[in-house]
Amino acid sequence: MSASGKCLCGSVSYSAEDVDPHVHACHCSMCRGWTGGPMLAASVGSIEFKGEDKLKRYQSSEWAERGFCSDCGTSLFYHMKEPGMYIMATGTFDDPEQFAMSGEIYIDEKPSGYNFAGDHPRMTGAEFMASIGVEPPPA
Numbered sequence: 445m446s447a448s449g450k451c452l453c454g455s456v457s458y459s460a461e462d463v464d465p466h467v468h469a470c471h472c473s474m475c476r477g478w479t480g481g482p483m484l485a486a487s488v489g490s491i492e493f494k495g496e497d498k499l500k501r502y503q504s505s506e507w508a509e510r511g512f513c514s515d516c517g518t519s520l521f522y523h524m525k526e527p528g529m530y531i532m533a534t535g536t537f538d539d540p541e542q543f544a545m546s547g548e549i550y551i552d553e554k555p556s557g558y559n560f561a562g563d564h565p566r567m568t569g570a571e572f573m574a575s576i577g578v579e580p581p582p583a
Contacts, residue, residue: 447488449537451518455498458520460532462489466546467534470522471554472569474504479519482554485531486543507578 445465450457464487475483493499500514501523511521522531534543547565548554549572567575 445542447537447539447542449532451498451513451516451520451536453513453516453518455515456493456495456513456518456520458491458493458532460488460491460530463532463542464488465543467543468546469548469560470550471548472550473553475522475550476553476555478504478510479533482548482558483519483522484534484545485522486534486537487529487531491530491532 445463446459446461447463448457448459467484467486469482469484471482495513498514499511499520501509501511503509507525509523509525510519511523512519518536519533520536521533523529524531534540537543545560545562545564547567548560549567550569551566552568552570
């Protein structure tokens with residue numbers, strides 16, 4: 445599926461192809477700190493940005509960076525450098541109705557103050573990292 449989206453002020457917009465309609469919620473402490481709550485996101489196969497002069501990137505780990513608008517601060521994406529995968533914040537898509545909650549990750553870091561309804565997979569951080577072939581750092 446194809447989809448488009450933008451930041452709150454419209455300075456950064458994008459067009460994406462091969463958009464996965466399955467939304468995952470990430471409860472890790474970094475996503476919660478970055479978005480103010482769990483990050484609801486969907487992966488895309490390819491993406492083209494407009495307004496790249498306003499698109500800022502923050503390297504949040506050795507393997508990933510997060511993108512945001514320098515004008516309004518909208519959290520736009522999580523980008524895994526290898527394999528070059530963009531995981532877009534679903535709230536930035538123009539048509540959010542095309543998405544459905546399909547899973548939660550880092551459930552072991554989720555605060556007790558909220559829960560998502562539904563019968564979908566829930567994975568700990570270690571389980572998620574193993575599922576994508578990344579060995580978690582030693583505790």
